[in-house]
Amino acid sequence: MGYIKLSKKSFFHNLDYFSSLCGGKNKLSIALKDNAYGHGTYEIALFCQEYGIKHVFVRNLREYQIIKNFNFDSILVLYDIPKKVNENIIIAVNSIEYLKNIPNNSKVEIKLDTGMNRNGIYENEILKAVELIREKQLVLNGVFTHFCCADEDNDITLNQEKKFQILVKYFKKDFSNFRIHCAASAGVHKVDMSKYDLARIGIGAYGYLDLDQERYLKPVMSLYGQKIATKRLNKGDHIGYGSDAFVALKDIVVSNYNIGYGDGFFRFSEHKKANIADGRKILGRVSMDSLSVEGDDDEICIFNNVSQIAQANNTIKYEVLASLNPNIEKIK
Amino acid sequence: MGYIKLSKKSFFHNLDYFSSLCGGKNKLSIALKDNAYGHGTYEIALFCQEYGIKHVFVRNLREYQIIKNFNFDSILVLYDIPKKVNENIIIAVNSIEYLKNIPNNSKVEIKLDTGMNRNGIYENEILKAVELIREKQLVLNGVFTHFCCADEDNDITLNQEKKFQILVKYFKKDFSNFRIHCAASAGVHKVDMSKYDLARIGIGAYGYLDLDQERYLKPVMSLYGQKIATKRLNKGDHIGYGSDAFVALKDIVVSNYNIGYGDGFFRFSEHKKANIADGRKILGRVSMDSLSVEGDDDEICIFNNVSQIAQANNTIKYEVLASLNPNIEKIK
Helix, strand or coil: CCEEEECHHHHHHHHHHHHHHHCCHHHEEEECHHHHHCCCHHHHHHHHHHHCCCEEEECCHHHHHHHCCCCCCEEEECCCCCCCCCCCCEEEECCHHHHHHCCCCCEEEEEECCCCCCCCECHHHHHHHHHHHHHCCCEEEEEEECCCCCCCCCCHHHHHHHHHHHHHHHHHHHCCCCEEECCCCCHHHCCCHHHCCEEEECCCCCCCCCCHHHHHCCCCEEEEEEEEEEEEECCCCECCCCCCCCECCCCEEEEEECCCHHHCCCCCECCECCECCCCCECECCCCCCCEEEECCCCEEEEECCCHHHHHHCCCCHHHHHHCCCCCCEEEC | CCEEEECHHHHHHHHHHHHHHHCCHHHEEEECHHHHHCCCHHHHHHHHHHHCCCEEEECCHHHHHHHCCCCCCEEEECCCCCCCCCCCCEEEECCHHHHHHCCCCCEEEEEECCCCCCCCECHHHHHHHHHHHHHCCCEEEEEEECCCCCCCCCCHHHHHHHHHHHHHHHHHHHCCCCEEECCCCCHHHCCCHHHCCEEEECCCCCCCCCCHHHHHCCCCEEEEEEEEEEEEECCCCECCCCCCCCECCCCEEEEEECCCHHHCCCCCECCECCECCCCCECECCCCCCCEEEECCCCEEEEECCCHHHHHHCCCCHHHHHHCCCCCCEEEC
16 A cells, blocks of 8 residues: 655645645634545644644545544535534535524534536525525535636636626625535636635645645645565566566566555556656556556655646546545555 | 445346356455445455355455455455565565565465466476475465466456466476466456366456457446535536536536545536436536535435446446545445
């Protein structure tokens, strides 16, 4: 399973960037969801606490349990409903059905669908939502939306924001003292953050952004593999599964390391090739438990920046991070 | 995170098949490694115990901890070395270095490299291995190898087996009462199992095989997503991330379900399309936490057979299973 090295320094550097962009660290809510994008919900929660982060969000109650004893002012749970009211949980409301199922007196945050067409309350459902909040004596802690295309160069985000502003007014008529947020890592570069209470920072905190500003950020995670065995191959020998996935063109020394697709790393092969951090090729097919590269180092850095791995798999950086097995050990 | 449904009936059906092929259930060692190929090490260990399986293997000591109190005769740990001798653990020896690091008096099983060129002892290292076993008073519990190409239609497996037979003789000179095994799920269709003590069954136990005989097996896992929200889209509306990943060509009803690439499911998109079990398309891009399909069912079966998903991602069935997030709830 190798291990993951986390750079607190890089994480703090990224938080400094977003803090300065958004108007202070009290305006940041950090994504601890999906195992903190693969970095470890617990480990990143520790970093957040040390930095002075007040607000975080998780995916479900399992993740809430991991961080419930941390010193955060708010924990927003995006996709789960507790069975009993719990004043330490803020429940994101993804639909009218969600509202119906939430225990009376819970704290909620209404998600408004301004164009994702996926989760959240539409404009024509707001009256019903307000009615249910009153009826169930829910505490309206906030109203928010999510941008679909903040990393695209078009007006969609601007239009979503305009729509959001209009919809928020419906709630202002009936409620006060609730927080308002819309932007995530890319979005904060497009909206005027002085108008909002919070920015939800996910991928940016971990060092990536599909915008030019990525150059101001530093990746937090490096993935390491530890050696299982070293082999001296003769010209013509093959490695691992498949008789023609990799055949040595000359006598070489190769080693096998304990990272495989069972760790959520992608299964690179003769059809889809990638390199480790120092540029050496991954030879043949990645197995469930291991992969091979030339050389005999005791351990290798598989990546310290996921850009090349994402590109080699024709996907986005998020997937490389978030699909890593949560059981991989984290080292600071 | 949805949930995984496990079919004990299908698992037992597959074990019946391999039991009959290999000469009885006492000759099967079942792969509980890598979270039992995504099915849950603990849950599948329960199934194995009920069926009367005596032998299992895991990847590391973390997995050993999960099943150490089960009633198995042997637990082989493939890629980890305990700090202290533990008579309940059989340590697979992947290299001479491994042997040096194993605590004295431990039980070991020597892996012989007969052509994977990845892990295991080469012929020219056997004398050194025997010397170390004696010196450290290790208990030789077994000798084994692994086939690189048992699902290919060529002589490679036969040649590996011949080589294995020759290498095993070196150990027979010095040791007795050790078990001998070489074949895994595909391999048992190629070797004469009466010559061996054990077959290591992984993918076959879970219902898959890259051989025609796959038709005799039944998939054990189905993955389900639970609804987050339903939306009525107008013609021209898009869904999720990206303004052009999916655009509705007519008014439709779509729902969003709680399986995403954060669950280790692949990130299908406009560039790489896949269907759920009943043939409905996954619309637009799979997000970290969710995916969308047409309709409004409360829950959907994402897959009950991973063949189509594997093909759509241009990979093997193993990867679909083993890369699933171990935290997904299992239901029997």
